[in-house]
Amino acid sequence: MEYADLHIHTTASDGILSPEQVIWWAAKKQLKAISITDHDTINGVAEALLINKQNNDIEIVPGIELNSYFNGEEVHVLGYYIDITDEAFLNKLKEIQDSRYNRALKIIKKLNMLNISISVDQVLSISKGDSVGRPHIARALVKNGYAKDVKDAFNRYLAKDCPAYVERYKLTTKQAIETINNIKGIPVLAHPGLLNNKAIINELLDLGFRGIEVYHSKHDESAVNRFLKIALEKDLLITGGSDCHGKLIDGKPELGNATIDHGKFIELKKAAISKN
Ligand code: AMP
Numbered sequence: 001m002e003y004a005d006l007h008i009h010t011t012a013s014d015g016i017l018s019p020e021q022v023i024w025w026a027a028k029k030q031l032k033a034i035s036i037t038d039h040d041t042i043n044g045v046a047e048a049l050l051i052n053k054q055n056n057d058i059e060i061v062p063g064i065e066l067n068s069y070f071n072g073e074e075v076h077v078l079g080y081y082i083d084i085t086d087e088a089f090l091n092k093l094k095e096i097q098d099s100r101y102n103r104a105l106k107i108i109k110k111l112n113m114l115n116i117s118i119s120v121d122q123v124l125s126i127s128k129g130d131s132v133g134r135p136h137i138a139r140a141l142v143k144n145g146y147a148k149d150v151k152d153a154f155n156r157y158l159a160k161d162c163p164a165y166v167e168r169y170k171l172t173t174k175q176a177i178e179t180i181n182n183i184k185g186i187p188v189l190a191h192p193g194l195l196n197n198k199a200i201i202n203e204l205l206d207l208g209f210r211g212i213e214v215y216h217s218k219h220d221e222s223a224v225n226r227f228l229k230i231a232l233e234k235d236l237l238i239t240g241g242s243d244c245h246g247k248l249i250d251g252k253p254e255l256g257n258a259t260i261d262h263g264k265f266i267e268l269k270k271a272a273i274s275k276n
């Protein structure tokens, strides 16, 4: 049975659904557990936990997704069962959010230099949350008629090697793993199927990851089988999630489209409990 979707974004970062809407869809899809894994912020998790107090049919795992770099490759690190009250961690997130804000200013400036009319206010009114990113700028570009959709906006302006590209803060993958360990979380390698250079997977996993995201909306069956094999070989926890950003397909979000079963969920939970 589909038990848990452990990779979901909310409006606190670059998702379209609010924490409340995420919980609503999770219930509708009959999930028993979810994790909110926003980019660089725990505010979506905090809000969801509060909402869920009144109606806790669904278990909410506090999570996060951190961007990092390893040998020039962008690597996403998921953290599960993290302590969202840790002061040092919250300060670090604030620092990352500030650098995201400054990066957004630089990107908008570059776009303005290209005679593209887009303002900081407009982007902030789209992002609302703490974690402003390129998807928000992409939505503004679409709205103002400079791209036909978000993907097109990335391809034309925002992706690496494009005219308005600006690098993000630099956190190494090892630092990201340490950050998760420091708050008693379980570090998991996110969507290895999306790495540009698949040859580094083994080396990456040896940096201290405890788990691998085997199931993901963008992993086909052969990718899933390949990552399952690696998980067994390296004795890693197996996780999975849709990476839902809220876009509707046939009127429904992707939430619940990639999941793990009860047994795998319990393994993850046990690993988290034994860290406390
Ligand atoms: P940022 O964190 O601001 O660098 O934005 C990264 C986010 O943008 C990712 O998590 C994806 O959701 C989205 N993204 C990255 N590349 C693309 C792309 N080519 N097309 C659409 N969305 C993208």
Ligand code: ZN
Pocket: 009, 014, 015, 039, 245
């Ligand atoms: Zn995202």
Ligand code: FE
Pocket: 065, 076, 190, 191
């Ligand atoms: Fe990611």
Ligand code: FE
Pocket: 007, 009, 065, 243
């Ligand atoms: Fe994600």
